[in-house]
Amino acid sequence: MIEATHLTKVFSDRKRGDIRAVDGVDFRCQPGGIYGLLGANGAGKTTTLRLLATILQPTSGTARVCGFDIREQPEIVRAHVGFLSTATALYGRLTARETVEYFGRLNGLTGDKLRRRVEELFALLEIGAFADRRCDKLSTGMKQRVSIARTLVHDPPVMIFDEPTLGLDVMAARTIVGFIRDCRSHGKTVIFSSHVMSEVQKLCDHVGIIHQGKLLAQGTLAELRQRTGQADLEEIFVQTVEVAS
Amino acid sequence: MNPASIGVIYRKELTDTLRDRRTILSTIVLPILMFPVLTLGFGFVAAKSMQKVQREGSTIMLLGETNAPTLAETVRKTEGIRIIPASEDYAMRIGDKKLHAALEFPSQFEADVNANRQQVVKIYNFAGETRSQVAVSLLRRILGGYRDQLVEARLMQNGLSKEVLRPFESKEENVAPPEKVGGNAIGGLFPYLIIFLCFMGALAPAIDLTVGEKERGTIETILASPVNGVHRFHCHCGGVARLLRAHFFASVSGRNGVLQERPGPI
Structure with a gap:
């Protein structure tokens, strides 16, 4: 479960002054559901997700992840979160196994428990064939699977995906989309950001439209359709943004 | 932690x-x-370039040679020195590195020196240029030798030995392996x-x-x-x-x- 309350992040820029990248955002994501954060480039999607993953600290407002406050208990929050984006790269000189084991150990997994978990994930994600190959020698699709194993090693109840299919080819993107669906079927809370309408339409149970740091509209696809009178998500998005501008 | x-x-x-x-x-x-x-390489390169400088010798121009015939003759006879004819453009030649140094004797140099009147000999050179500095140190050594000869001659004229000026010598000797x-x-x-x-x-x-x-x-x-x-x-x-x-x-x-x-x- 994720609950964001008036979540705000202001960046100070010498030339541009204060920039409100995330401006008083409120939303809830339920376990077993996928919440899609839809917005154009620079809308505030990545900043929102980084706040939830405790990579950034909010300027004001807060969020609770599995009941833990991102301001007060960031370490416990991180232990409950798996964060995946195209920016979360792997250590190229480590093998797939070493990478996953490293993040497992950082989570407190050791010995047989760690080995069992790694084997389980490698079997699930079909990593076995290249488990002992260095990450910089893997294809993009293989790297994505290792990244997924890395995010899942501690079996987090909350998954955060920041434009996870950006720049990937069709096959690699399908692996990710399939994985996001699996997370939902396993009862995890999933939040996902994208500017690709079709992806959001396919995957998400709830959609939030973010523009210039503000959450302009949110609800199920059916609710958004009803509210705007538009059937297509792209039209819903454009209309919502235009009304706000 | x-x-x-x-x-x-x-x-x-x-x-x-x-x-x-x-x-x-x-x-x-x-x-x-x-x-x-680095250490062997630099040492090797430095030794090689010094050998080259010594092998090629120094090109020197004597200005006002007739004012100091004895000293000029000593310079001419010194090994490793090549004398070229005097000309007005010595400064430009030194700047172009075609000439390594020019030695200028003032008028009446030898006569004044013999009459115990101090004179100044000028060494025109290119400061900081290796080959020019090699030439300068060679000329200084020749001038120093000539000065010692003059001093020794004057002392003898007055019935004194050169030991009057250097009552004792000092010598260092390394005893460590x-x-x-x-x-x-x-x-x-x-x-x-x-x-x-x-x-x-x-x-x-x-x-x-x-x-x-x-x-x-x-x-x-x-x-x-x-x-x-x-x-x-x-x-x-x-x-x-x-x-x-x-x-x-x-x-x-x-x-x-x-x-x-x-x-x-x-």
């Missing part, structure tokens, strides 16, 4: 470093090869080299640890990693331990590099 977590990060950094060719090169290979190559002399010279340099090597060897791992994480995009991975009980401070501790290890290896490798070309046991 959790030592186990620091250990996890340290072991990962160790594996990562040992697979990085750039780090291996800068912490182990370069210091071992660099010192012998040659290997100890060499060891001492290197030993003096050693602490400075170690400091230099520490920084040099750890530079590549330090860059890799900080900018490298950001460049490769792994910084977000580690910051977002579910650090169950692991404070980010541990990442710094693990990283610093990795740098200390790089310092150590660079220092040891550098020491071995120095010892390879030492003259004797230290």
Whole structure:
């Protein structure tokens, strides 16, 4: 479960002054559901997700992840979160196994428990064939699977995906989309950001439209359709943004 | 602080470093090869260029030669000096490195010197230019020898020996074995080299640890990693331990590099 309350992040820029990248955002994501954060480039999607993953600290407002406050208990929050984006790269000189084991150990997994978990994930994600190959020698699709194993090693109840299919080819993107669906079927809370309408339409149970740091509209696809009178998500998005501008 | 977590990060950094060719090169290979190559190489090049200068000799111009016939003759007879005819453009030729130095005798030089009147001989040269400075030191040696001859002659005229001016001489004599002399010279340099090597060897791992994480995009991975009980401070501790290890290896490798070309046991 994720609950964001008036979540705000202001960046100070010498030339541009204060920039409100995330401006008083409120939303809830339920376990077993996928919440899609839809917005154009620079809308505030990545900043929102980084706040939830405790990579950034909010300027004001807060969020609770599995009941833990991102301001007060960031370490416990991180232990409950798996964060995946195209920016979360792997250590190229480590093998797939070493990478996953490293993040497992950082989570407190050791010995047989760690080995069992790694084997389980490698079997699930079909990593076995290249488990002992260095990450910089893997294809993009293989790297994505290792990244997924890395995010899942501690079996987090909350998954955060920041434009996870950006720049990937069709096959690699399908692996990710399939994985996001699996997370939902396993009862995890999933939040996902994208500017690709079709992806959001396919995957998400709830959609939030973010523009210039503000959450302009949110609800199920059916609710958004009803509210705007538009059937297509792209039209819903454009209309919502235009009304706000 | 959790030592186990620091250990996890340290072991990962160790594996990562040992697979990085750039780090291996800068912490182990370069210091071992660099010192012998640099010291022997530079010494060789310097000796070669000095030999070349000596072999080719110095080109000198004598200005007002008739004012000092005796001294001019001494200069002419000196080995390694080639005299070219006097001309007005000596300064330009020195600037163009076609002439290494010009020696100017003032009018009535020899007559004034013989009459105990002090005169000034000028050596025109190119300051900082090696071959010009070699010529200057050669001319200074000739002038110094001529001055000594004059002083000795004057003393004799007055019934005095040259020992009047130098009542005693001093002489230094080394009693230490040659290997100890060499060891001492290197030993003096050693602490400075170690400091230099520490920084040099750890530079590549330090860059890799900080900018490298950001460049490769792994910084977000580690910051977002579910650090169950692991404070980010541990990442710094693990990283610093990795740098200390790089310092150590660079220092040891550098020491071995120095010892390879030492003259004797230290």
